[in-house]
Amino acid sequence: MIFGFDKGELKILLIERNEEPYKDWLALPGYFVEQQESIDEAAARILYELTGLRGIFMEQFHTFGEVKRHPQGRVITVAYFAMIRLSGAKELKPVTNYAKKAFWHPVESLPELAFDHSVIFNKALQKIKRKIAYQPIAFELLPEKFTLTQLQTLYEAVLNKKLDKRNFRKKMLNYGILKELDEKQKGVSYRAAKLYKFDKRKYAKLFKNELSF
Amino acid sequence: MIFGFDKGELKILLIERNEEPYKDWLALPGYFVEQQESIDEAAARILYELTGLRGIFMEQFHTFGEVKRHPQGRVITVAYFAMIRLSGAKELKPVTNYAKKAFWHPVESLPELAFDHSVIFNKALQKIKRKIAYQPIAFELLPEKFTLTQLQTLYEAVLNKKLDKRNFRKKMLNYGILKELDEKQKGVSYRAAKLYKFDKRKYAKLFKNELSF
DNA sequence: TTCACTTAGTGTACAAAGTACAATATTAAT
DNA sequence: ATTAATATTGTACTTTGTACACTAAGTGAA
Incomplete structure (x- = not known):
């Protein structure tokens, strides 16, 4: 989950899926870990492939391991989040074709997301609210x-x-x-x-x- | 990681391994997730199998996903922790034979543990120290x-x-x-x-x- | 019963941090 | 010069944290 801040609004980075299941749905950027990379490395690689963004420090957030999260098999998701500045409006361009496009969406009024991504997102948003109260993490969001x-x-x-x-x-x-x-x-x-x-x-x-x- | 408190000391529950690799080493209780259980369920089941303890609420803590954590293959570990009261000195008895025995060890002067379990343990101990300062989580440890x-x-x-x-x-x-x-x-x-x-x-x-x- | 010992229980003064609240200063545009 | 918009600033009060030492109560031994 990549959070950004623009025009007085907190935003989250979403992709439009280009694969079944949930083809054409909106989703949080994510994909599968490879055998020869750590999960931290996978998070960074996948973010790049789906959005073109690089070099963003992400913090591990929570792991989701319910049995029926994915309609086609057992998938365990390790979620990460980061906050970045949106200055200069970097271009968001998927490098693979798993995603049709990537874009910013205000965190208020988010549509329903693919899989259990709405659940994941809400849990992250709560955490950020708690965290910002006692730790000035918000600077990463500003120019x-x-x-x-x-x-x-x-x-x-x-x-x-x-x-x-x-x-x-x-x-x-x-x-x-x-x-x-x-x-x-x-x-x-x-x-x-x-x-x-x-x-x-x-x-x-x-x-x-x-x-x- | 199950933390307990006894005779003025904070303790951690360890097992003695009965399987290669690291046979006979001390380790944190842990084993593999099954296909048809959530990771939360797996944590509870494995704790029971290795120690005989049941019904303990565990909180998810962190996921460790470096490539070479396990000498025999790729293993990703989702770590949980809990704090429990040691009143009545419940008997600790492994139900499977993956562990020879389970026992409490003071968190100070912990020996080196199997795999990267020392790293995992230290990260958890730090987190508990931070957390107890602003949230009275310690009651679970007392009678x-x-x-x-x-x-x-x-x-x-x-x-x-x-x-x-x-x-x-x-x-x-x-x-x-x-x-x-x-x-x-x-x-x-x-x-x-x-x-x-x-x-x-x-x-x-x-x-x-x-x-x- | 008294005394010695051990732990339980308590208050005050000060510092630090958080909160409620409104007037003046600066700059750009007209 | 005037208007309009936002920037900047302080004070009184409340709450929370911290440093610090004596008295009270119960037990056990003489």
């Missing part, structure tokens, strides 16, 4: 330079609720993992906001015992 | 009725550090998930402490969005 308002909008999208501006800023700046830049937003027709960068080194010190990154 | 001092000793064992008595009590009682009983400890040669019970219903309300139980 490299961002304003505090953009960051807040992202949090509001993920948590699906309004946050207080002053308190949000106080908290984020207190983490000490934001670097204030000497630059301002450009191209807006109102007061331009300061730009910030996410400081990965400080983040690593703070959360070295945690999972992400 | 049904316990004193606050016993509870504190358990926390100290898991976290491997001393805690302040007054602050610990304040915090635990403030959670509102302990029921004070009209009973006292018996058989001690000093002032007997009040006994408490863990209130699962209140716990469920408080942590309904979390994983455990």
Whole structure:
């Protein structure tokens, strides 16, 4: 599951299947592990083959092993997720023909997905909501330079609720993992906001015992 | 991985293997998933076969999928963990002969285990330490009725550090998930402490969005 | 019955983190 | 100069976490 953030909305990367079963349905990107690759490697390879995306760090999430998940046989799925920035609107182009196309879809109002992928997706979304509350994982979703308002909008999208501006800023700046830049937003027709960068080194010190990154 | 708590020590359930490879080595209990069972069911069945323990709720933890984990072929392991009370010292008796015996071992000073089980174990221990800090999962390790001092000793064992008595009590009682009983400890040669019970219903309300139980 | 011993049980002052709330500052466009 | 839009800032209060030491209660031995 690849999450992205664009125009104030949290989005998930889906594919349109080009194979039976569930041909033409929407699904989470996924395929089979090969004999000579680890499951982490398989996740990276399959993401590339289905979407053209490379070099994205994915975190293992949960393994789904009910007996009748796949209509044609026993399949156990190890699910991963990642959060990425959608800046520059990278082209999404399947390299194999298992998928017809890949595209971003808002996490709200997701249609029913192939197999039990809706179940998998909902479990992941819940986890992200829990996680973002105590761990600033959201920076991966933003462009490299961002304003505090953009960051807040992202949090509001993920948590699906309004946050207080002053308190949000106080908290984020207190983490000490934001670097204030000497630059301002450009191209807006109102007061331009300061730009910030996410400081990965400080983040690593703070959360070295945690999972992400 | 089944964790237990006894005599102030956190312990882990190990088996002595009775099959090649790693015959006679110590290992975490585990075996193969059958075609017609879910991975959750397999975990429960295998635990029973190797130790005689039944009806223990296990939480899925992580899936290990490196290529060369098993010397004789490709094996992907879905690891689970559980915490149980050791009251009454249930007998541990393998039902199959894959294991010679099953026994409890203190988590400190664990010998090297078969396969990559030491890696798996260490990752689980870390996770438990993190988790117990923000979620009172430790009650499963105690007898049904316990004193606050016993509870504190358990926390100290898991976290491997001393805690302040007054602050610990304040915090635990403030959670509102302990029921004070009209009973006292018996058989001690000093002032007997009040006994408490863990209130699962209140716990469920408080942590309904979390994983455990 | 008293005394010694062992653990149970308790409170206060301070620091840190979270929350509720609204006015002024800056810039662009007209 | 004015308007319109968003950026930026502080304070009072509540809640939570932390450091710290004495008294209470029960047992067992003399």
